[in-house]
Amino acid sequence: MAVISYIEAVTQALREEMLSDQKVFILGEDVGVRGGVFRATAGLYEEFGADRVIDAPLAESAIAGVAIGAAAYGMRPVAEMQFADFIMTAVNQIVNEAAKMRYRSNGDWNCPVVIRAPYGGGVHGALYHSQSIEAMFCHVPGLKVVAPSTPYDVKGMLKSAIHDNDPVLFLEHKRCYRLIKGEVPESDYTVPIGKADIKRDGSDLTVFSYGLMFHYVMQAAEKLALEGVQTQVVDLRTLYPLDRETIIAAAKSTGKVLIVHEDNKEGGLGSEVSAVIAEECLFDLDAPIQRLCGPDVPAMPYSPPMEKFFMLNPDKIYQAMKELAEF
Amino acid sequence: MAVISYIEAVTQALREEMLSDQKVFILGEDVGVRGGVFRATAGLYEEFGADRVIDAPLAESAIAGVAIGAAAYGMRPVAEMQFADFIMTAVNQIVNEAAKMRYRSNGDWNCPVVIRAPYGGGVHGALYHSQSIEAMFCHVPGLKVVAPSTPYDVKGMLKSAIHDNDPVLFLEHKRCYRLIKGEVPESDYTVPIGKADIKRDGSDLTVFSYGLMFHYVMQAAEKLALEGVQTQVVDLRTLYPLDRETIIAAAKSTGKVLIVHEDNKEGGLGSEVSAVIAEECLFDLDAPIQRLCGPDVPAMPYSPPMEKFFMLNPDKIYQAMKELAEF
Amino acid sequence: MENKHRALGLSDQQVMDMYYYMMLARRVDERMWLLNRSGKIPFVISCQGQEAAQVGAAFAFDRTKDFVCPYYRDMGVVAVFGMTAKDLLLSAFAKAEDPNSGGRQMPSHFGGKKYRILTGSSPVTTQVPHAVGMALAGRMEGKDLVVYTSFGEGSSNQGDFHEGANFAGVHKLPVIFFCENNKYAISVPLSKQVACESIADRAIGYGFPGVRVDGNDPLEVYRVMKEAVDRARDGLGPTLIEAETYRLVPHSSDDDDRSYRSREEVEEAKKKDPIPLFAQYLKEVGVLTEKKEREMVEKVMDEVNEATVYAEKAPYPSPESTLLHVYEEKQK
């Protein structure tokens, strides 16, 4: 197996899908000649030409809306939002159009569009290049929201997203792009949308996470293991609709639950994970359901001490895990 | 005290605030000559003229954005979204601009805008005139979200919203407009934003709700009382940021919690209410935290049997309450 | 009287068909108001006054390969593309068999793959970028299809109109933007919506032609639309066409237009009602006779009556079907 970076996993998945299906095409800002501002589409313009890697005018609602129209026609567009923060101008197209086309037409039309968006912080991106935007979309029936954390999952889930006959919002943590590397098979594979993944076994406590925070949780779990505490780590991967079965089984198995995400706490994804557990396995719990999240401020500031204060890190997570284990 | 309807409470609050503060003005689609498609602004155009009751061009992002600019200048605009469903095109202005102006300028600028939006269903409004949109905004630090259920609260909270120096999303349940009537004092008063209200006392179980569903919960509680079961009913009123203290105290006081909302379940407001309780008073609970919500489908259909299937009603709520009481 | 339609390459049969579709749309619309006022259906939104613009426009397209992304008033357009009185009344009654949405959407939220009509929603102008996307997809696949999309003049102020039109202009896509300017957006008159002379003036900002046409004359609309469609099919890109029309009835069954426009104004507009005007033309050029007209009215009324009876009796969707079609239903 080859070791590749998180962003290479994106590029490979796009390239392979474009090779195998003529209906797959890309549109977004700077995705062509420039290969994307993060270089996620590097080389694709050269290989597939300007007709299949489209440098769109600077207008996110049109990028989403044009992709939706093409998807309804039968194409498999992959639209890029340059930064997830800018998806806000395309919310109406995504929520009221893409997510509702199948339902509103009684199944006559459908919308197999993928919308990729680099999200998350820790990159000196300040208030408008660091946002976690998942919660806004994790309440939209008809839409699927995924946020893989490893190159293996990125590649496999992006392929699944492109094959999916429904709209998928594909969130890529931008800090992971070059930081996270991992093994990926040479042969073709997919990773199913809708399934969480227990990436570490443990019987003392269960931590749910995703994205960059998943990696921090794994580091904290290793540290805690040195003290004899075994953490079960669940990578949620698909954020909407949630994999309730895996969540419930994992929570039951240890009785102690911590949910960790970079995004603000109130109304964040962690609240739904917590609510599912509180509804389905309350009496299996040995401790209150904990959430460790970003503070409830509009977004993370630019200034280094403030960004650091906002962001969780393996230490902060380790502390919370240790306290929970000792509860 | 006079008995007025829910929508009259809106109109009265607007009128009184416009009389007492020259900086208050209204803009939106059809708010002027027509007095609003629901007639919430009826008579105001005649009384205050076209300069203070502005029929804006059909463009929600501009309505929000122009209001935001005027608010930053120092005015007190009250912008109307004709239907909450159409707020989606203004999400960027509300979430990235209004909610972040104070924070991003380190407190130099602020944005005292009120955005009114009629939401909710049960009015044959189908997929795009029935939506509950609160969850999307109950995760946006810098913004306040309120959804009163009685004429008294509507009037008092709308005044508070106009006085507030931060942006407030003011949600009015359109089915309540003419259905719900209630007493309102003749004298000037306000109802604070940020405080939930225990509208019914009871020691057997606690139900949290808001909007139209609050009224259904009250009906169900009366019925259950005939069987000797006493329900505590909490009207959340302010949906973001939540009144954690009242929620926790209420949950503790009965140990049995049901959250009822019209909106879809997964990722809905109920998840945060549940998560707060699961975090803060898990060991005070005698039953799993229950949520009774709309089904996870894109929005409610038009056809009467389907709309009825989607909507909760006092009977469905009564059943859920009874089961919980018997748990 | 000059024979305008032959000069445009339209046969007598074709103009009679145009007249038929205009009348069909009007009669279905009127029926829906009656049903609404008698409490049988909760909602109507009308095409009345705009049928000539719609039918004239739709006739310029190829119903076997083009697509339409209409707006809620376009009953004339969808009728030309195949939607029947029965289809429309099934939708009005929100019945299971409604091909638009199976009763899920309000009436006039058109859609139907078999008719090449993209499913539409309520937020105005979202269909504009969709039409552009369909045109892009068609070109990618080497098809020579053209896409029709429409919207009101008030709606031309939405960001999605601007963004969609610009995308189409840059990529020279085969899509026609059809603005049905009926002078009001609910209660708000044109003068409070836009400050430009003509909505067609907006085209220059997107680098393609903008044309204004009398929307009460189906042949004029056909002429400019045909030209635009031909240009689009030849790879010359989009056109914006503004048809000047008037909405003869309130915005919808929930509206009361007396609060914002005078009865005199409406009566004046009725004198230019395109349906009698077109009948008059057809008679003057000898295509329509009193007899043929009676026959056509009868045929249309029969269709509308049958459709009403059928739709009223047709079953509702089951309550539980509310849960279907959120995502693709996978074979289990």
Place this chain on the structure above:
Amino acid sequence: MENKHRALGLSDQQVMDMYYYMMLARRVDERMWLLNRSGKIPFVISCQGQEAAQVGAAFAFDRTKDFVCPYYRDMGVVAVFGMTAKDLLLSAFAKAEDPNSGGRQMPSHFGGKKYRILTGSSPVTTQVPHAVGMALAGRMEGKDLVVYTSFGEGSSNQGDFHEGANFAGVHKLPVIFFCENNKYAISVPLSKQVACESIADRAIGYGFPGVRVDGNDPLEVYRVMKEAVDRARDGLGPTLIEAETYRLVPHSSDDDDRSYRSREEVEEAKKKDPIPLFAQYLKEVGVLTEKKEREMVEKVMDEVNEATVYAEKAPYPSPESTLLHVYEEKQK
């Protein structure tokens, strides 16, 4: 050599001030690149090449009563409105004392009530409706203020530009829309952004004048802007002005422009760099001498150096201050 500035009513001192602000903006910008390349600050986004357009435009406003809603390249504009080298470098270093945001935002996200600059964000053109709202508010309050707002040519494709401009047109508001057309939106050239001849052509769709001007000539920009500002102050409504410029450096410190434009093209553009061109004009009309130029360069460099030292040493905001200013802090 014809004396252009006197004809415009600008004194020798005023044009020297213009030259000073252009140079100040350029030097601060260059300093920021140096600091970035030496790893001291994480990000720069430049005004280089657009200073003439910015300073010429800003001079047409009344700094005591007008407001500006600038975009990220507008260092020349905010300098004219009072922002100092120290302010700008405090922002670049993300220090507590930064008047724009207290170090919360990336550099070039301008704002400051005392300078009459509205706080800005990153999503492009959101400031356009804000400017319209400020103009509306000013008129409501009976002030005769005019509002400036700017954006790139790529950004003129956003819905918010369209919606904001249309609102201003309908209400004839005193706001000037200034498009700094520098030919690229990051890597995407003008030809892939728009199909119209000129961004100024878009104005006709909003019912107000659109003017195109050479953005390398601060006096020409001043002239057309002054006319527009006067019109606005006289109640005649908005104007859209497009300044033709060129971005002389990469989009930002994260960009590599070699992938999308040739060095020859950039070198060619540098020949029209507005700063030496304006110096040449000032010399030709006898306002600027070699000596005065040396003095001014020295003064500017002193300011920039002092600002750099000050800002580098200045304290960061405290970590916990992250929690402040989410909502109004109430007296407890």
